[in-house]
Amino acid sequence: xxxxxxxxxxxxxxxxxxxxxxxxxxxVGMCRAWFQNRSAPPLFQPYYTLxxxxxxxxVLAHGASSLxxxxxxxxxxxxxxxxxxxxxxxxxxxxxxxxxxxxLVGVFGLARIFISLAAMDVGTSFGTLGARREMLIGxxxxxxxxxxxxxxxxxxxxxxxxTIVETLAHRDFVIYPSLAFAGIAFTFVSFAExxxxxxxxxxxxLELTMIHEAMILEYSGRHLALIEWAASLKxxxxxxxxLALFFPWGVAGSDNFIGLVAAIPVLLxxxxxxGVLLAGxxxxxAKMRIFRAPEFLGTAFLLAVLGLLVRLLLETRV
Amino acid sequence: xxxxxxxxxxxxxxxASVILLLAFSMLAQRRVLPLINMFALQGATLCLSTLVVxxxxxxxxxxxxxxxxxxxxxxxxxxxxxxxxxxLNVKWDVESLINIPxxxxxxxxxxxxxxxxxxxxxxxxxxxxRGTLGIALATVMLAFLMMITRTKAIPQVVGFLAMENGxxxxxxxxxYGMPMVVELGIALDVLVGAIIxxxxxxxxxEQFDSLDIRHLEKLKEx
Numbered sequence: 146x147x148x149x150x151x152x153x154x155x156x157x158x159x160x161x162x163x164x165x166x167x168x169x170x171x172x173v174g175m176c177r178a179w180f181q182n183r184s185a186p187p188l189f190q191p192y193y194t195l196x197x198x199x200x201x202x203x204v205l206a207h208g209a210s211s212l213x214x215x216x217x218x219x220x221x222x223x224x225x226x227x228x229x230x231x232x233x234x235x236x237x238x239x240x241x242x243x244x245x246x247x248x249l250v251g252v253f254g255l256a257r258i259f260i261s262l263a264a265m266d267v268g269t270s271f272g273t274l275g276a277r278r279e280m281l282i283g284x285x286x287x288x289x290x291x292x293x294x295x296x297x298x299x300x301x302x303x304x305x306x307x308t309i310v311e312t313l314a315h316r317d318f319v320i321y322p323s324l325a326f327a328g329i330a331f332t333f334v335s336f337a338e339x340x341x342x343x344x345x346x347x348x349x350x351l352e353l354t355m356i357h358e359a360m361i362l363e364y365s366g367r368h369l370a371l372i373e374w375a376a377s378l379k380x381x382x383x384x385x386x387x388l389a390l391f392f393p394w395g396v397a398g399s400d401n402f403i404g405l406v407a408a409i410p411v412l413l414x415x416x417x418x419x420g421v422l423l424a425g426x427x428x429x430x431a432k433m434r435i436f437r438a439p440e441f442l443g444t445a446f447l448l449a450v451l452g453l454l455v456r457l458l459l460e461t462r463v
Numbered sequence: 464x465x466x467x468x469x470x471x472x473x474x475x476x477x478x479a480s481v482i483l484l485l486a487f488s489m490l491a492q493r494r495v496l497p498l499i500n501m502f503a504l505q506g507a508t509l510c511l512s513t514l515v516v517x518x519x520x521x522x523x524x525x526x527x528x529x530x531x532x533x534x535x536x537x538x539x540x541x542x543x544x545x546x547x548x549x550x551l552n553v554k555w556d557v558e559s560l561i562n563i564p565x566x567x568x569x570x571x572x573x574x575x576x577x578x579x580x581x582x583x584x585x586x587x588x589x590x591x592x593r594g595t596l597g598i599a600l601a602t603v604m605l606a607f608l609m610m611i612t613r614t615k616a617i618p619q620v621v622g623f624l625a626m627e628n629g630x631x632x633x634x635x636x637x638x639y640g641m642p643m644v645v646e647l648g649i650a651l652d653v654l655v656g657a658i659i660x661x662x663x664x665x666x667x668x669e670q671f672d673s674l675d676i677r678h679l680e681k682l683k684e685x
Contacts, residue, residue: 326484458582
């Protein structure tokens with residue numbers, strides 16, 4: 146049954162995601178510049194970029210098919226759906242039954258397939274290179290992400306994201322070593338998935354190292370704007386997922402309008418701290434060689450599996 | 464939902480998980496010095512977990528073994544190893560042969576085997592820390608795997624010492640520690656073993672000009 150407050154909460158979560166996502170990217174960029182002793186771009190720089198790109202004309206490559214033109218909309222839609230499902234403010238989300246956590250991984254996977262296909266569609270060598278690298282990263286990151294989700298699902302006995310968050314938020318204080326392992330693994334995965342520094346550099350246009358940027362080189366105008374916005378949304382979605390799974394305190398329950406309003410400053414605070422940490426990690430790490438990425442993601446998978454095993458061995462009373 | 468475990472058991476489980484994690488990171492570590500530091504950290508974690516068991520159960524002799532662990536495995540042995548590394552001048556030794564992701568996968572399989580083997584045994588035990596028996600067994604097997612995959616002499620010795628860590632954890636978790644005499648004997652054995660192996664390193668290097676133990680596989684000089 147869909148309640149009015151649930152509907153309002155759902156709409157609010159979507160709008161907040163759309164508005165906050167570029168702000169989060171701007172905040173991370175700002176912190177990064179500060180840590181690296183550069184003068185920082187303004188906090189609202191991603192909005193200016195989006196505004197500029199939306200006004201510009203689209204230039205299409207000669208060989209571009211309709212796939213190339215529809216892909217940005219599909220990717221944007223996937224990311225929007227993901228950030229609507231993830232309980233960032235409240236767990237009373239009418240859209241949540243649409244996809245459990247496993248399907249959520251699938252939604253991210255769908256976006257990845259479309260961006261890779263679009264990159265190969267034009268037929269430039271960079272696009273193909275970026276797409277191949279993206280698939281390499283993706284096929285290593287996805288099992289680790291699934292293992293992380295299985296660990297949390299085992300703790301709460303459900304794969305529905307809202308149930309997981311409700312269980313984790315309203316439990317007695319218990320030390321879960323498995324959850325700690327899963328949290329570290331999730332951090333590794335989200336670095337790889339969001340094209341952040343140890344795996345990919347979001348600011349680079351150097352041919353030999355770029356992954357995400359190589360795929361979107363051919364895009365311009367509103368298509369590029371949508372893809373940039375989708376990338377921000379992905380970072381936002383992953384941050385909210387991480388916060389919801391590992392720091393779920395402050396997320397409002399169902400039918401609780403005051404809790405919903407109170408959850409906003411908590412979310413902003415958590416995202417702010419997360420952004421500072423992300424920028425810090427990006428500053429102290431060097432980008433690794435692409436062939437080290439399997440090792441990095443293999444470690445993430447290992448940690449996630451260890452979390453699962455430790456959960457099965459230690460935390461269930463036999 | 465499962466019933467809540469007592470807080471002390473949660474702490475012991477946490478430390479045991481850290482020990483398992485350190486065993487894995489030792490397996491993946493290519494450089495010698497971080498390897499020794501991780502071994503020291505593992506010893507310190509082992510000491511903490513023994514302290515928690517001692518405090519919870521009020522077994523006085525476990526305080527002694529915790530102190531012994533700290534002194535021997537977290538301070539003395541790492542110091543000896545550091546000194547050996549400095550004197551053998553192998554500080555920057557990097558092991559390039561092992562394929563780390565494959566080793567990790569084999570490690571995961573070993574952990575599964577260890578957990579499965581330990582589960583029925585730990586059900587027989589009545590101690591607060593019985594759940595960690597599987598982790599102890601896994602640590603022993605991972606250290607064993609490390610000794611198998613490494614070709615340099617010092618990482619092999621670290622693997623040997625880490626195996627003793629796992630055995631100690633097993634003893635604490637299953638039966639609240641071995642008798643003091645046995646424990647002292649093992650501690651001395653390990654210490655003397657490390658010292659003798661240290662002397663042995665110099666002999667190996669003098670003979671072959673490297674610490675690569677694959678040279679030892681040949682019986683005769685050609």
